[in-house]
Amino acid sequence: MKQRTGMRHTFLLVALAVGMFGFAFALVPLYNVFCEITGLNGKTSSRAVSSEEIAASAQQADRQITIEFLAQSARGMPWEFRPIEDRLVVRPGELHATTFYVRNRAPQMVTGQAVPSVSPGLAAQYLKKLECFCFEQQELPAGGEMEMGVSFLVDSNLPADIKELTLSYTMFRIEDAEHEHIISQNE
């Protein structure tokens, strides 16, 4: 038997298998990049748009878009979290602002991070945020409350068949994320 070529082939094939295992994980960033470019599955950009971009966006006076706001706390997050306004009617290209209310119901300081999602998914790339509490983490002392602002505009390139948008936030607890996750699994 060609002992040495046999071993070489074995190692090559093992390397291929290990490589494919890595490829499975590489699919995750690939998928995210793909979704962020195409705006599929409601992934919004986590980057603020600049005021130049906003100035460049043409206003459409004859079109109205209803935008609804949702807010929820993830499992294990002891915050009350809700939008102050449930919905706004906006014109594409116009800058708008709204606020969300949070209150820490836990007896200690808690840090939170909100993760946004837009529905329908195809509209995600047309919802541009100038300022958003989701760009950074929030800290609240026990029983503390506050209002957090987000300012945004709907790009006038939004496809004509989309008349309603939903912007949804989920608030995650940052400290002890792993610990909390395990507790929630065992519930």
Place this chain on the structure above:
Amino acid sequence: MVAHAETIPKRRHPVLEFAARWLFTTNHKEIGTLYLWLSFLLFFIAGGMAMVIRLELFEPGIQFTQPEFYNQVLTLHGLIMVFGAVMPAFVGLANWMIPLMIGAPDMALPRMNNFSFWILPFAFALLLSSLFMEGGAPNFGWTFYAPLSTTYGPPSTDFFILGVHLMGISSIMGAINIIVTIVNLRAPGMTWMKMPLFVWTWLITAFLLIMVMPVLAGVVTMMLTDRHFGTSFFNAAGGGDPVMFQHIFWFFGHPEVYIMILPGFGIASQIIPTFSRKKLFGYHSMVYATAAIAFLSFIVWGHHMFTTGMPFVAEMFFMIATMLIAVPTGVKVFNWVATMWRGSITFETPMLFAIGFVMMFTIGGFSGLMLALVPADFQYHDTFFVVAHFHYVLYPGAIFGTMAAVYYWLPKWCGHMYDERLGKIHFWTATIAVNTTFFPMHFSGLAGMPRRIPDYALQFTDFNMVSSIGAGVLGLTQVFFLFIVIKTIRAGARAKAQVWEGAEGLEWTVPSPAPLHTFETPPVIAEGQGH
């Protein structure tokens, strides 16, 4: 065993002797036998679960199982049939036959061969033990979609994850072994284009295994970290995406379905020429068609996900790519038919199973084409039509293929001829039963009966009763098959080396039963001989 007796210095207790022989064997024939028996055992376990499913579906309403338990049985039935019955059976056949067909003394990596088999009993023990755990066995279907398997999976899901890891490692090692054997150990003169098609299809299958089993390992690892280590790969609220689970799963899953059928194609391509007493029609096109199917299998996974809200362009792409697969598959079916054309055909049991394979696999292929159509798929999705489709390609496809192979090579393995009359009874009862079981599912599915639900609307009762009766008979025919196999091993007419007078290939040059060690000096294949 005689050959080994001299090398064992001390005699041990007979039980130890027996255990040591099978635990430590590195012989390709013995490991092949182990694989085949394990897959036979798991086939009956998963088949028993199918009986529970059909019993519950015999009538509308909840009779025998609670929905939670029904889901667990359904999940384990799928997982064990795929990973425990079909795949190990094909690996067992590969172990037995590939060295014999290419004139090799053994597999290239015999110790790894032993290891890859002995992982499997533990993998399935882990998976089956979950049935007895608090919270029950995995209940999310064999596709284990997130978040059913991550956020809402029972605690035993972790045993399932570990079991899948072990099965994956075993499959990858088996595949590496097969490739290294085929590439390095062919007898002199056995050029690539002289290799029997069973060897060719297995070579391509082994590459598919090495490419996709690690992806399966990756996706269950992500599940594990999502469940316990705070990641959010598949959790939308944490920035992940449950739809991504489906993409990664089906990137594995679609090549996987070809892993379960390509060796069957190889078996049909061995048996049909033998009993038609003609050379296989279009040998080269068979090889290229197999490779083309394997390649296409990597770019069609999206057809499992048409209803996830995929963009129109992607739906079109996956639809057209999927329909393209019909071309190489059609080449194969026409080649088999052309092989039989004007042959002097006899209908021994292996040939009956092979013809049954071609005809009924094609029915499954056609329903697959229907499912590939995006506008139609929205109606068929997650109905019993899908169940009918994949059971037609798996039961009369993969499993009839395996049975054809067992009848074809069993005389070579054990040196006895099986009882032809019993074999024919087995074929005809199984064929009638398999169609009775699965054909009505097309109709109930088209009429809207959803899959994976223990109860159904009254108008589906008749179809389901027919299916359940067919399933009961089908189960019994396989018990009968077990009886035939055991009877043949114990006694029967002596088989000659050339078991079938129309058969060609190196495996027929060794005596029946094949001695433990064959081709210690490689045979020489003359110019113009073999394929």
